[in-house]
Amino acid sequence: MTIDAAELTRRTRELLAAHPPESTGAADFLTARFDAGLAWVHYPAGLGGLDAPRALQAVVDAELAAANAPDNDPRRIGIGLGMAAPTILKYGTEEQKQRFLRPLWIGAEVWCQLFSEPGAGSDLAALGTRAVQESGGDWVVNGQKVWTSSAHVARWAILIARTDPDVPKHAGITYFLCDMTDPGVEVRPLRQITGEAEFNEVFLTDVRIPDAHRLGAVGDGWRVAQTTLNNERVAIGGMRLPREGGMIGPVVETWRARPDLRTHDLHQRLLKLWVEAEVARLTAERLRQQLTVGQPGPEGAGMKLAFARLNQEISGLEIELLGEEGLLYDDWALRRPELVDFTGRGAGYRYLRAKGNSIEGGTSEILLNIVAERVLGLPAEPRTDKDVAWKDLAR
Numbered sequence: 001m002t003i004d005a006a007e008l009t010r011r012t013r014e015l016l017a018a019h020p021p022e023s024t025g026a027a028d029f030l031t032a033r034f035d036a037g038l039a040w041v042h043y044p045a046g047l048g049g050l051d052a053p054r055a056l057q058a059v060v061d062a063e064l065a066a067a068n069a070p071d072n073d074p075r076r077i078g079i080g081l082g083m084a085a086p087t088i089l090k091y092g093t094e095e096q097k098q099r100f101l102r103p104l105w106i107g108a109e110v111w112c113q114l115f116s117e118p119g120a121g122s123d124l125a126a127l128g129t130r131a132v133q134e135s136g137g138d139w140v141v142n143g144q145k146v147w148t149s150s151a152h153v154a155r156w157a158i159l160i161a162r163t164d165p166d167v168p169k170h171a172g173i174t175y176f177l178c179d180m181t182d183p184g185v186e187v188r189p190l191r192q193i194t195g196e197a198e199f200n201e202v203f204l205t206d207v208r209i210p211d212a213h214r215l216g217a218v219g220d221g222w223r224v225a226q227t228t229l230n231n232e233r234v235a236i237g238g239m240r241l242p243r244e245g246g247m248i249g250p251v252v253e254t255w256r257a258r259p260d261l262r263t264h265d266l267h268q269r270l271l272k273l274w275v276e277a278e279v280a281r282l283t284a285e286r287l288r289q290q291l292t293v294g295q296p297g298p299e300g301a302g303m304k305l306a307f308a309r310l311n312q313e314i315s316g317l318e319i320e321l322l323g324e325e326g327l328l329y330d331d332w333a334l335r336r337p338e339l340v341d342f343t344g345r346g347a348g349y350r351y352l353r354a355k356g357n358s359i360e361g362g363t364s365e366i367l368l369n370i371v372a373e374r375v376l377g378l379p380a381e382p383r384t385d386k387d388v389a390w391k392d393l394a395r
Helices: 005-018 026-035 054-066 078-091 094-106 221-237 248-257 264-293 299-327 347-358 364-375
Strands: 111-114 130-133 139-145 156-162 173-179 185-190 199-209
Touching: 005 026, 005 054, 026 094, 078 094, 078 111, 078 156, 078 173, 078 221, 130 156, 139 156, 139 173, 156 221, 173 199, 173 221, 221 299, 248 264, 248 299, 264 299, 299 347, 299 364
Parallel strands: 111 156
Antiparallel strands: 130 139, 139 199, 156 173, 185 199
């Protein structure tokens, strides 16, 4: 059957009739939605989708929003939705897809990302967390990861580890799905400049991972990780926003409500940033439309760059606009939130938290290299360690 907008509308209304949102629990409704193929319509049938064009997801979402149906709280499970799911879909076995995609999508299992390390942040391929395969097939993992969002609430993690130190750094990496409840996993909070501990460091001591939870071939982890990283940049920089959504919204609201704070200079700067925010929003919409014809490419790096720069400039302008009020801070208490809430806190929080935007999800310096080399086609920077075995690299 051809899946078009009319067919999706019919199926969505059938779902609503069989599972009325007002009398159906959220978990039951989301499970029924997944099984009906209306979770992410572009995914294969049986995995929450209907093999339909990705652009038609908006048809389903509009019908469900009009019926006040529950959603899966996408901000809370963003790493699973935006990074783990597309990687599992592309490289996972059928058993892995069937096991992980449904609980991931309905929010029953939260995911985190065990990539960065104290000595392997921007140069992620230099990672040293070690995975050794035993004779029985299980892998034993030892190492440390850092800057891990949601590790304190996660059930599963996407993990890359070194499985062969005798080959160049990009070649000896393997990708795993790690059970965060394993007794060898220790999660410690990392308190940030905001006072919160939204990030964590994770210590892995003799963590056992069955070979059935390996994603992709042994030694092919870097290629698998590129799918994750490309999707991560789009998820961060290409999120869907209404006009004046995101960081620009609170500044505009303050400007309109507080004419006493206005100056000519601030007006000119706000106009410039408003236009840039709108350009970025529309460009992100275009990028999401490009996803309908394939996997995200390096263009997502450009959107992530714009996201970080705009957030930092806009939050800085907001502090200046508020004057002395901008020096106040609402709450330094140590908390371990499940998500980042840029608009639910004060201007001081936005200003401080935005500093991390140029680090998380790929540093701006690395993303500039990606744009230069993979988008603009400029010559790559000389790299002297490309053909050197990882074990022989200076550390």
